[in-house]
Amino acid sequence: MITDAREIPAGTTLRADLCIVGAGPAGIALALALEESGLDVIVLESGGDAPEPATQQLYAGTVANAALHPPPEHYRVRRFGGSTTLWGGRCMPLDAFDFEARDYVAHSGWPIAFADVLRHYPQANALCEAGEFAYTAEGAFAAPLRPMIGGFASDVFSTHTLERFSCPTDFGQRYRARLAKGRVRVLQHANLCRLPMLAGSTRRAGAAQVRVLNTTDAPDATGGAAFEVAARAYVLATGGLEVPRLLLNSPGPSGRGLGNAHDAVGRYYMSHLAGTIGTLDLAAAQSVWHGYEVTEEGIYCRRRLALRPQQQAALRAGNFIARLHHPRIPDAGHGNGILSALYLARGIVPYEYAKRLYDGTPEGYAGSTLAHLNNVVADAPNTARFLWHWLRRRTLAVRKFPSVIVRPANLRFSLDFHAEQEPNPASRVTLGDETDALGLRRIHVDWRYTQQDVATVSRALAALAHEVERAGVGRFSYDPAQVEAEMTRYGAYGGHHIGTARMGRDARTSVVDADCRLHEADNVYVTGAAVFPTSGQANPTLTIVALALRLAEHLKGAADLGALPVPTANHSEPA
Template structure:
């Protein structure tokens, strides 16, 4: 088949390309501009490499909210795990393994994961992008509109622009948006022809149910004398989820060997923060900077956020230099999410004490849900074009095709109906491979017509 890959950025990072990702935020702070990279290879250019696939329960257990879970089962993506592992350079047959024992109470098992080198897609596939017959790669080629033919029920072209404002239509039999959860929703919402045809409705779910993984500063812990200080990673069991009607979560408990500092002034901050730790006044200057001292046991998380229609991407009246509407991200949590955080924190503290591992001091906002929550995002953007059984509850169908169209598809974690507590790279690659197979079969049924 013939394939055209349209990349909005170039071969390297440029401020001009990156600024097209600038957006506003009216909800929780989530650093959307800094965490995404807009050049060939995308955000894989600074991906950390942690890989953990979804499990059967991610698909089988619906979220306790007013939108449904997945319209497919785990078995629909499981066959593509080996291919996804190959893409990110994980050895074939390698088992997702734990680095520690689980907790005995039944609520937390040892987390199982693998680490990619990590793979930088542009570098790994440079030769393939250059030499593959039938593949044409266009850089600095920005999508500025999706042109939909209402009568035919098909996308007829993508309107693209370079940075000098030169525009051109690109036509194909099938189209895939693979721009990340914010940009996928932005492009769909920005299309006037999709809106005029009723494919993108004001009361629809495009842009809604934006999800992140929650990195909560749960508190601190002290290990019992004799316990090893290596990091421990735990994952909530299906029994925990069922008992508490809560989301899933990964919890990491680590004893710091040194003060953690970053940025241009890291050396100065490192000196001052170590001095504060030595003087025992670190807790008294939290209004200036919050940090942990060497020897402190800190608890961080990667916790599931349930789909929530009020957490959303929406268009602004302001437009960027290519005349595409800018977006606002309103990242908000629900009471269900606070319940999950409270249950994970409380149960972890109980299990540390019950097993004799140590003692946990939770931050007040973990168990007192009336207090403002202190958290940071993991830059795992999900859910804005969620998969569903119908347009009433989602944006794409089980084949990742946009409802109301015959040839417009979406790839990436924006199609996630729920986010679980697994890093999204592995499952989104499984979905991409599944979509590629679907399109190959579709084209073959169309008598081998060129894509």
């Protein structure tokens, strides 16, 4: 069932076997997986079904370097469905190689095997509505596909792995009716403020302290009624920035934050290294296809250039993939009416996409508006066909065409890359001095990259340039001196907030164990990208859902969960 926490009388204590905090992809997947478990489950969600400025403002904080990280309230949505309400839908699994410890990637290695996650990927794929779990061209398509780059064969880069695309599926909208009819109790407008330790215990959290906002439609809302949720166990599923905030705002047995006895909470903060660089001239290739293929299920798929695992080791580089990309939009010199139309529409493009579409400079190049208008007029038939396609396949479609695909007439592409970031303990999320409307200290984000990150991109690009020329399909030209500037042009990539409550065996360098339970609390778990020890090259949503399903399996089979008593409290649930 779904109810509004604003209707709960102040001072009430609700009791449950399990309390899940957050109704994004991790929290909703976990709740759905526990529907028939027999456990009494409560889900706390800060927002409602629609955007609410005052609730969203709870995400605000500060950043150490605005050029390297967006404001903390961007790329996150504090409402039912969480980040999937703005998700682009790209799905892909991590690679088996990502789970291994590598001596050239500091702090790498997972305490679980790839197989432990692999068996949950098919169900995760289904929840994400990305079709069957098949991520190679051979596995997803019965007939051979046209080559991505005709004549390109390489032992260094593959071209057969796929990205699959969800609708994209808004988990809140898609699964609301199912949760509304089910046994799981979802409380909207319920904000976890603190998770104190149980009186007399140094190993168990007691009743969660929850508050609502007095108003949710104005940015100056204040804290409202408070109540408690007393559960046998708790799961934080609030995302890679909010998880450390909640842990650090709860003192824990050390007084330094729940789970933070060794100052590991908030450290190792990763995103992905992403950028657009150079010119890939493929005029000499037998053929080029950089668009989408559609499976029999109707799922959009796209191939990319992927650095093979053995070559990652040989180059001492992290995981890396690249896609053929259109010329840079702000420069009207591309002469393309479609790209110029996108430039002229920049005022209505959401921040999350404008930053990359316009190279981080939405104002573009001075005096270029007229040149863009000329491109649109000169290329009017092509532009009109694109707009009609976009209306039918994107704007009005349930399963949306994933992105802008423009084929340059001269087959000169830019290269869009997406790479693994090395875990770095100096890259971290801490608490700032400001407090929000509920009295919680806001976060301060200090995202940093390392020279290994620069080396990953530099070595992969150099290897790709060599392979393109060796195969005789063209030439990739770029300025190696500009690699670091290009990979940091957008700073921390979008909404990929990874590693801030990392999984590991050693409590001194990690926050949760292999079961995603806090090292220092027997009844508190974390799920989501916060627990990833490394980022890999893959967008995190599919793995977030798979790990939530893995945690659900553990909780259903955990003998110790049922044995834990529900914390005592001074109040009881109303009849």
